Amino acid sequence: MKVSARNEEWLVVVEVAGELDAATAPALRAILDEQIHQGARWLLVDLQAVDLIASVGVGELIRSVNELNSLGGDLAVICRRPNVLRVFEISGTGELLHVRQAEAEARAALEQARQRQQSQCARAGGEDHGQA
Amino acid sequence: MVKPNEDQVLVTIPCHPRYLSVARLLVGGIGAQAGLSIDDVDDMKVAVSEAITNVMDHAYGGELTGSVVLRYRPAPGELTVEVEDTGAGFDPAKIPTHAPPAPGIEGGLGLYLVKELSDSFKVESAPGSGTKITITKKHHA
Numbered sequence: 001m002k003v004s005a006r007n008e009e010w011l012v013v014v015e016v017a018g019e020l021d022a023a024t025a026p027a028l029r030a031i032l033d034e035q036i037h038q039g040a041r042w043l044l045v046d047l048q049a050v051d052l053i054a055s056v057g058v059g060e061l062i063r064s065v066n067e068l069n070s071l072g073g074d075l076a077v078i079c080r081r082p083n084v085l086r087v088f089e090i091s092g093t094g095e096l097l098h099v100r101q102a103e104a105e106a107r108a109a110l111e112q113a114r115q116r117q118q119s120q121c122a123r124a125g126g127e128d129h130g131q132a
Numbered sequence: 133m134v135k136p137n138e139d140q141v142l143v144t145i146p147c148h149p150r151y152l153s154v155a156r157l158l159v160g161g162i163g164a165q166a167g168l169s170i171d172d173v174d175d176m177k178v179a180v181s182e183a184i185t186n187v188m189d190h191a192y193g194g195e196l197t198g199s200v201v202l203r204y205r206p207a208p209g210e211l212t213v214e215v216e217d218t219g220a221g222f223d224p225a226k227i228p229t230h231a232p233p234a235p236g237i238e239g240g241l242g243l244y245l246v247k248e249l250s251d252s253f254k255v256e257s258a259p260g261s262g263t264k265i266t267i268t269k270k271h272h273a
Contacts (some may be wrong), residue, residue: 022185023149052174055180055241062238083174090248096235
C-alpha cells in the first residue's frame with residue numbers, strides 16, 4: 001500500500017493506493033495522526049486507487065473523523081470501486097465519513113462542513129460578545 | 133473426513149497480518165476456477181481477511197504467535213473457505229453479527245462484514261478449544 005499527503009489551501013489531501021487491511025492500516029493511521037497533530041482539520045481521503053478495504057481500514061477513518069470532529073474539523077472520502085463502496089454501505093458509515101464517488105462531491109461535502117463550522121464559531125463569538 | 137479426490141487446497145499461515153495478502157491471492161485464483169465473478173471474489177477476499185484478522189485479534193491473546201489453517205474447497209459455482217485456529221476460542225453467541233456497530237464506533241465490524249458479504253457463514257468455537265469459521269460464497273450473475 002502507498003499513502004501520501006499534500007497540502008491544498010485549507011485542506012489536506014491524503015492519497016491511498018493498494019489494499020487496506022490489518023497489515024497496512026497502521027501506515028494510514030500514522031499519516032492521518034501526523035496530519036492532525038500538525039494542525040490539519042479538513043482531510044480529503046482519496047481511496048480511488050484502493051483495491052480492497054477491510055474493517056480495520058474503516059476503523060482508522062472512524063477514529064480520525066471522531067478526533068477531527070472533536071477539534072472542529074471533518075473529513076471526506078472519495079471512492080469509486082464497487083467492492084470498496086459496498087464495505088462502507090454495509091458498515092453504515094457512508095454519511096459519517098462523507099463517502100462520495102466524485103471528487104467534486106467530496107470536496108463540496110467538506111466545504112459545507114467547514115462553512116457549518118465557521119457559522120457555529122461566528123454564532124458562539126456573537127453570543128460571547130453579547131454576554132460580555 | 134476429506135475424500136482423496138475432493139478438491140481442496142490446505143494452507144497453514146503464520147498468525148501475522150502480512151500473510152493476509154497470501155490468503156487473498158488464493159481466494160482470487162481458486163475462486164476464479166470455481167466460476168465466481170470478480171465481484172464475488174472481491175467480497176470473499178474481504179470476508180476471508182476479516183475471519184483471519186479475527187483470529188489474530190482474539191485466538192492467541194492478541195500475540196502474533198501460532199498459526200491459522202485455511203482450507204479452500206471449490207465446487208462448481210461456489211467457494212467455501214474454512215479458517216481454523218487452535219487458540220483461546222470464545223462463545224459465538226456473544227459475537228454481534230445481526231447489525232453493524234453504530235456509525236461512530238471503531239471496531240466490532242469484522243464478523244458482521246463476513247456475514248453480509250457471504251452466502252453462508254458459520255462459527256464453531258468454545259472457550260479453550262479453538263475456532264473454525266466457515267464461509268461460503270456462491271456465484272452471482
